[in-house]
Amino acid sequence: xxxxxxxxxxxxxxxxxxxxxxxxxxxxxxxxxxxxxxxxxxxxxxxxxxxxxxxxxxxxxxxxxxxxxxxxxxxxxxxxxxxxxxxxxxxxxxxxxxxxxxxxxxxxxxxxxxxxxxxxxxxxxxxxxxxxxxxxxxxxxxxxxxxxxxxxxxxxxxxxxxxxxxxxxxxxxxxxxxxxxxxxxxxxxxxxxxxxxxxxxxxxxxxxxxxxxxxxxxxxxxxxxxxxxxxxxxxxxxxxxxxxxxxxxxxxxxxxxxxxxxxxxxxxxxxxxxxxxxxxxxxxxxxxxxxxxxxxxxxxxxxxxxxxxxxxxxxxxxxxxxxxxxxxxxxxxxxxxxxxxxx
Numbered sequence: 001x002x003x004x005x006x007x008x009x010x011x012x013x014x015x016x017x018x019x020x021x022x023x024x025x026x027x028x029x030x031x032x033x034x035x036x037x038x039x040x041x042x043x044x045x046x047x048x049x050x051x052x053x054x055x056x057x058x059x060x061x062x063x064x065x066x067x068x069x070x071x072x073x074x075x076x077x078x079x080x081x082x083x084x085x086x087x088x089x090x091x092x093x094x095x096x097x098x099x100x101x102x103x104x105x106x107x108x109x110x111x112x113x114x115x116x117x118x119x120x121x122x123x124x125x126x127x128x129x130x131x132x133x134x135x136x137x138x139x140x141x142x143x144x145x146x147x148x149x150x151x152x153x154x155x156x157x158x159x160x161x162x163x164x165x166x167x168x169x170x171x172x173x174x175x176x177x178x179x180x181x182x183x184x185x186x187x188x189x190x191x192x193x194x195x196x197x198x199x200x201x202x203x204x205x206x207x208x209x210x211x212x213x214x215x216x217x218x219x220x221x222x223x224x225x226x227x228x229x230x231x232x233x234x235x236x237x238x239x240x241x242x243x244x245x246x247x248x249x250x251x252x253x254x255x256x257x258x259x260x261x262x263x264x265x266x267x268x269x270x271x272x273x274x275x276x277x278x279x280x281x282x283x284x285x286x287x288x289x290x291x292x293x294x295x296x297x298x299x300x301x302x303x304x305x306x307x308x309x310x311x312x313x314x315x316x317x318x319x320x321x322x323x324x325x326x327x328x329x330x331x332x333x334x335x336x337x338x339x340x341x342x343x
Contacts, residue, residue: 041171041313042171042174042175042178043178044313044317045171045172045175045178045179045313046175046176046177046178046179046181046182047178047179047182048216048220048313048316049079049175049176049178049179050178050179050182050183050186050189051212051213051216051217052216052217052220053075053079053179053183054183054186054213054217055217056075057071057072057075057183057186058071060074060075068183068184068185068186068187069184071183072180072181072183072184072186073180073184075180075183076176076177076179076180076183079176079179079180080173080176083169083172083173083176087169112133112136112137112140113137114133114134114137114138115129115130115133115134115137119133132147193209194206194209197209204331207327208324208327211294211323211324211327212320212323212324215294215299215316215319215320215323216316216319216320218299218319219299219303219315219316219319220316222303223315257269257270294323294326294327295326298322298323298326299319299322299323301322302318302319302320302321302322302323303315303316303318303319304318305318305322306318306319306321306322
């Protein structure tokens with residue numbers, strides 16, 4: 001044995017030195033994680049956005065003569081526009097709606113149309129809904145006073161939701177900035193990722209590096225693609241029904257259609273909305289695994305399980321972890337797993 005020529009005293013001294021070194025390194029790693037903890041979500045989202053946007057970044061880079069910084073600025077500006085234009089439009093619409101509501105309350109004019117007579121025939125909620133709707137259409141101020149206890153419960157929740165949306169927008173802005181910095185230094189980031197993959201997986205490092213990037217792009221394309229398809233179909237039926245509303249209010253729109261339209265039109269509208277809502281159950285499994293060298297079920301289960309465990313970012317983390325784990329398991333079964341040599 002190697003330790004036979006080492007005295008017990010020397011062995012204890014070396015073991016103590018190793019323990020001290022490992023302890024100090026562990027303490028340093030824990031301190032680094034503690035310091036970076038507030039920024040970990042931003043960095044993680046920045047990496048995900050950068051990986052997803054990298055193919056587009058390469059196309060823009062070819063168009064601008066190979067300048068990495070100019071291409072990164074162009075992609076970052078585009079992402080800002082994609083984010084800020086809907087936010088500005090939504091904010092302007094909310095402000096305009098609040099101003100209109102305040103003006104109607106001040107002037108005493110009718111803001112809400114009277115309820116259709118058929119609402120009273122609805123089971124269970126029909127009569128009460130008709131009375132509340134009729135009161136609001138005749139005198140909105142009195143209706144607000146009547147339902148003040150319920151409104152007082154809802155308003156704080158609305159403020160909390162608004163604050164959450166504001167924080168999410170701020171996090172997205174900062175993450176886009178991080179993604180822009182990573183794209184501008186994509187060559188250095190690529191070498192770092194390859195070095196890390198090689199240290200962890202040996203000769204299979206490049207394969208796992210490509211797998212991680214392809215998984216992120218696959219999940220991104222699946223989520224955005226399904227959301228875009230659903231939005232288009234929802235917009236078609238809403239404009240066909242002359243309801244200029246967003247896809248997030250399909251349920252109130254269905255209720256409103258049953259109140260104002262004929263039964264046939266309302267049922268057709270309901271069936272279409274149900275098809276739009278269930279569309280992601282079919283499309284996501286088909287799109288999530290495209291372009292990845294693992295079965296679609298692995299990516300899908302990783303994305304769904306990660307989402308349930310860690311929220312939205314878990315869609316990407318879960319898919320990557322399960323895909324890498326699946327490939328490692330196959331390599332272990334085939335006897336081709338190679339641990340990177342320690343130097």
